[in-house]
Amino acid sequence: MSHNFFDCHTHTEFSSCAEDVTLEAYTEIAATTASAFAVTDHSAQIFYSPDNRWGFWSDEALPLFEEHREGGEERIAEYIAAVRDAQCGGMQVGIELDVLPDGRKVFPDGLLETLDVVGGAVHSMPALRHSRPVEEIHAEFRRQVEALASHGIDVLVHPYRLILAADVPVPEDLQRWTTMMAREAGFALEINSHYQFPEHDVRMVRFALEVGATIAIGTDSHRMEEFGDFSYHEQIMRKAGLTPETWQPHIFRARTRQHEAAAE
Ligand SMILES: [Zn+2]
Ligand SMILES: [Zn+2]
Secondary structure (H helix, E strand, C coil): CCCCCCEEEECCCCCCCCCCCCHHHHHHHHHHCCCEEEEEEEHHHHHCCHHHCCHHHCCCHHHHHHHCHHHHHHHHHHHHHHHHHHCCCEEEEEEEECECCCCCECCCCCCHHHCCEEEECCCCCHHHHCCCCHHHHHHHHHHHHHHHHHCCCCEECCCCHHHHHCCCCCCHHHHHHHHHHHHHHCCEEEEECCCCCHHHHHHHHHHHHHHCCCEEEECCECCHHHCCCCHHHHHHHHHCCCCCCCCHHHECCCCCHHHHHHHC
16 A cells, blocks of 8 residues: 655646646646645746747756846746636645856745745756866755845655756765755755666665765656655665655645635
């Protein structure tokens, strides 16, 4: 039997790479089941203009960011309002936050604090795109993680995906560095089932347990069939030595800031 977890990471039609997932379908799930999850669409794909939603992933990311700033801030505000409006049951309102190569967030000031879950992603690395030496790629990864931490993320999502997908090694010392950052800055490290790296995920959980960093469970659903399937997360946690009796205190749950604010 599969266990239920808080899913910190799902996508809707607000993300360009989403397939059949929709905010409407999640609303239906939240209204009719006990599922608990956060809707976390890509900040850059909402912020950048609709005719260039992949602009962030190019070498023009900075000038395009400046050019589309006003519209981008409006589009983000509209996205938050739409998800907040649809929110019911165990649904949380979040974002998958992108940062520019200079560390600035692709997001308006003053709004991250209104969200229930902020996932931070290393999504675009110029050093990787230009096949720079491994040390430069690792240094760029560290800079982006530090930038995300400075913006107050709750979860670092798919921490090593970009690097591993490019067949660049992620050595143990880089994983240990990330784990210490997670503990000190207070963000969780995501086991992500959308694109799986079992060896690195098991090591990530082991290191997190060693130093007391938190683990997050994310399906990163781009297709409806991915939603609610926690078999990969369970398998990783079990391989790292956890059991259903012991894993709960190590797993991230949303802060539900909106509800807290309402209760005050
Ligand atoms: Zn992502
Ligand atoms: Zn995602």
